[in-house]
Amino acid sequence: METATLTSSFIGTSNRGFALYAQDEVRRLIPGTKCTELSDQEVFLMQCPISREEVIARFGAEEPIFVRHLHPVDATTELNRQESDLHRLAALVSREWSFRTGERLAIQVRKQDRLELPYSPAQVREALTDKLEQLFQIEPVPREAERIVSVYVTADTAYVGLSAPSDNLSDWAGGAVRFQREEDQISRAKFKLLEAEQEFGLDLAAFSNGLDIGAAPGGWTSLLLERGLRVTAIDPGDMHPSLVKHPKLTIYRRNARDVQFPPQSFDLLVCDMSWSPLQMAKLLIPLLDALRTGGTAIVTLKLMHGKPFQTVKDTSRTLAPYLELVRAKQLFHNRDEVTLFLIKR
Ligand SMILES: C[S@@+](CC[C@H](N)C(=O)[O-])C[C@H]1O[C@@H](n2cnc3c(N)ncnc32)[C@H](O)[C@@H]1O
Known part of the structure; x- marks a missing residue:
């Protein structure tokens, strides 16, 4: 009898310079995970020998110190580093999932460090937002979303996932928490x-x-x-x-x-x-x-x-x-x- 092996992939992020420690945590939590660095000691691809749900459950049960953010990779697409990538990504997301009318959706797009592209992450976000508004009448929100579409762009591939904010360890894109600097703020601390x-x-x-x-x-x-x-x-x-x-x-x-x-x-x-x-x-x-x-x-x-x-x-x-x-x-x-x-x- 054939047994199905359930595997999953995620994009993991740590503070810059701490990715090796974050990967140690991942491998301790999920033995057999293969990690590949995507961005200078900060962002890495995790290929896990267990299901997506099990990965999320393990991170929920034992919060890591150095893994700052996670998002599942549910789909990937090749990129040509041309404007046509925008259409390709919008088509992929609208083909892969459906959304409830009025669903509060955050679309978070990041790219590899120092990668030169003819479009910005903000333009990718706009292209996806336009498509999903048109097809599903989603409500795009920056935070407090019901679900998050995450896109990580490298030189040749986009890694795309859809998840609940609580599955990502942080609902900020890549876990980069931004606070407004006040005029009279005493210290960055x-x-x-x-x-x-x-x-x-x-x-x-x-x-x-x-x-x-x-x-x-x-x-x-x-x-x-x-x-x-x-x-x-x-x-x-x-x-x-x-x-x-x-x-x-x-x-x-x-x-x-x-x-x-x-x-x-x-x-x-x-x-x-x-x-x-x-x-x-x-x-x-x-x-x-x-x-x-x-x-x-x-x-x-x-x-x-x-x-x-x-x-x-x-x-x-x-x-x-x-x-x-x-x-x-x-x-x-x-x-x-x-x-x-x-x-x-
Ligand atoms: C990173 S700063 C603190 C910044 C502060 N949390 C803020 O929000 O502005 C570290 C401070 O610890 C103080 N410090 C270092 N050793 C100390 C000690 N033995 N007793 C009291 N303060 C000390 C230093 O004088 C310095 O002002």
């Missing part, structure tokens, strides 16, 4: 905490008393203040002048090793010190008594020596008597870092 709030499903406004360690110039502090928290900021460096007189902010212009607080003073601790993980953990531990039992900690972890899995393991083991690791994730706004979400024991 603010985006890291904004993204952590989204990624970990936190509601920062639900906390009342935050401790910010390594707070200057104050991007994270400013977000916590915006969310209505009372904030204690520790940093020997200068906080931004726009913050110093804030009625809900107390600033200690000191090294974190020289401050102490009564037990259970805070329900949120954030730490973005950009230090060696071991030093950071040593500095953090004496302050953890001040975090309430069940309180949340968000900590950025600098990846120093090219052994990121070991660094996350060692640090979470050092912190384990005090903090339980809920998730570790390399956020889009992290550089050579990952962000830890922990709960006080």
Whole structure:
């Protein structure tokens, strides 16, 4: 009797420079997966020996640290790098699937880095949108879609998939989370905490008393203040002048090793010190008594020596008597870092 072998393909994306770690995660989660790099240490094709549904289920059960985004490859088409590719892609998508009238559909198109084409990803998106509006009267939306059509364009092939946003690990194209830069924004670091709030499903406004360690110039502090928290900021460096007189902010212009607080003073601790993980953990531990039992900690972890899995393991083991690791994730706004979400024991 013949047995059907169910295989599937996906496009995976990590932060640039971290694709090899992302591929390690993929192979650990789905042994036997073949990964082929498509874009400079960032985007890769995954050929998995299990079904599409099983791949999605495994990623849902064990969220990866470095795989930022996934989309299934349900169809491919050859490309000629000519305008006619636009028609070919629109025809493929409209032939492959049907859509409900009024369906909120996001069409996300990316291309290989440095690839020269006679059309832009935006033009591909427009061509697909026009076709699907005309045929199915879909409602094109950038976010909060019911389903996402994903297209990844290389020199000779387009990889196309249709999936629910929750299947893709992130509903941003390639997991590239974009926030509007505010005119008076104090630091780019603010985006890291904004993204952590989204990624970990936190509601920062639900906390009342935050401790910010390594707070200057104050991007994270400013977000916590915006969310209505009372904030204690520790940093020997200068906080931004726009913050110093804030009625809900107390600033200690000191090294974190020289401050102490009564037990259970805070329900949120954030730490973005950009230090060696071991030093950071040593500095953090004496302050953890001040975090309430069940309180949340968000900590950025600098990846120093090219052994990121070991660094996350060692640090979470050092912190384990005090903090339980809920998730570790390399956020889009992290550089050579990952962000830890922990709960006080
Ligand atoms: C990456 S910056 C923090 C950026 C900040 N999260 C923001 O949003 O603006 C790192 C900060 O950690 C501070 N830092 C480093 N070591 C520290 C220590 N031992 N105690 C307190 N702050 C420290 C540095 O002075 C620096 O201002």
